[in-house]
Amino acid sequence: MQTLVFSTTNPSAWNTHGYTIKNPPKSTAVFRRLPNVSAVASPPALRTLPPEKVQIFKSLESWATQNVLPLLKPVEKSWQPTEFLPNPAQNFDDFTKEVHALRHRTSDLPDEFLVVLVGDMITEEALPTYQSMINRLDGVKDETGACTSPWAIWTRAWTAEENRHGDLLKTYLYLSGRVDMTMIDKTIQYLLSSGMNTGTNRNPYFGFVYTSFQERATFVSHGNTARLAKERGDPVLAKICGSIASDEKRHESAYSRIVEKLVEVDPSGAMLAIGEMMRMKITMPAHLMYDGQDPNLFAHFSAVAQRLGVYTAGDYADILEFLIQRWRLEKLEGLTDDARRAQEFVCGLAPRMRRLQEKADERAKKLRTTTGVKFSWIFNKELYL
Numbered sequence: 001m002q003t004l005v006f007s008t009t010n011p012s013a014w015n016t017h018g019y020t021i022k023n024p025p026k027s028t029a030v031f032r033r034l035p036n037v038s039a040v041a042s043p044p045a046l047r048t049l050p051p052e053k054v055q056i057f058k059s060l061e062s063w064a065t066q067n068v069l070p071l072l073k074p075v076e077k078s079w080q081p082t083e084f085l086p087n088p089a090q091n092f093d094d095f096t097k098e099v100h101a102l103r104h105r106t107s108d109l110p111d112e113f114l115v116v117l118v119g120d121m122i123t124e125e126a127l128p129t130y131q132s133m134i135n136r137l138d139g140v141k142d143e144t145g146a147c148t149s150p151w152a153i154w155t156r157a158w159t160a161e162e163n164r165h166g167d168l169l170k171t172y173l174y175l176s177g178r179v180d181m182t183m184i185d186k187t188i189q190y191l192l193s194s195g196m197n198t199g200t201n202r203n204p205y206f207g208f209v210y211t212s213f214q215e216r217a218t219f220v221s222h223g224n225t226a227r228l229a230k231e232r233g234d235p236v237l238a239k240i241c242g243s244i245a246s247d248e249k250r251h252e253s254a255y256s257r258i259v260e261k262l263v264e265v266d267p268s269g270a271m272l273a274i275g276e277m278m279r280m281k282i283t284m285p286a287h288l289m290y291d292g293q294d295p296n297l298f299a300h301f302s303a304v305a306q307r308l309g310v311y312t313a314g315d316y317a318d319i320l321e322f323l324i325q326r327w328r329l330e331k332l333e334g335l336t337d338d339a340r341r342a343q344e345f346v347c348g349l350a351p352r353m354r355r356l357q358e359k360a361d362e363r364a365k366k367l368r369t370t371t372g373v374k375f376s377w378i379f380n381k382e383l384y385l
């Protein structure tokens, strides 16, 4: 569910779902359509970190240098988008042959698959929003923009690695001719203008729980698009999605290693943060997606991803269970009362989510045959959800 609230066009509030009001006072006014993110309800004490907790991150700097930075890949050992794309530096005939081959491989990809791939690519393209989120976190932000703390080094190099994902998928889709690039570019511009609200605020405990979850979610989803691309006869696209998935896996290892360390040095603080993030639910990074036409674009894209099995509610529960095991949360002892309650909540959450999902699936099945939605990304072709 989304909520409509009123705001003026101050740049930070400028929103893309904008229903413009005529003759507003001084500046254009818009209705903002905000997602129902419960982050706003999170206790104020959890939104920022007290100084002694900020100090934890300072004291972990040499640990981060030894344990987090090695999970980055040097530029010279990284793949680059050009390796997967027609080479424009060769003679024109050979270049066009490679473009033809790409268009041939992608000609039979189903529309549903393209919608999911486009949605994933657009999510990657909103990278500036994610770097900004990490650089809001107390104790780990890149204070100068070229800071030498391991946290800042990680964030910049992580961004640089991630930047290849959207670039490659976007160019590949552009050359395929199967998708409406103008509508895709508009969606990216809208999404970057909207930002995201994940509820992590300035709290790095929240931030790293969120990124652990998200990197695993993208690993799962790119892994599934790789499998589908292979099944549908495009081995190059399968390799592309697989290479992206393997970056996401490495990033997941780094972020979940940081949370593992927080669980070790501050078990109650970490457990409370994990509990709070799960109570708020992990908001998907592109939840404010909009193309200028469909106010429920993200929900519709998610429904197609769910139907294709690229990213499902079951995956959400699987990721949660994976992280509970990864951080050995069930075995944590000596917690404060609050943290123990958070532990009980988190460790019992996945089965409850699965039960709710079964009911939601039943409802979705009944709707499936009757609901068709047009996707601007594929030239307004209609898909059944």
Ligand SMILES: [Fe+2]
Binding pocket: 124, 162, 165, 218, 244, 248
């Ligand atoms: Fe990515």
Ligand SMILES: [Fe+2]
Binding pocket: 162, 214, 215, 218, 248, 251
């Ligand atoms: Fe990622």
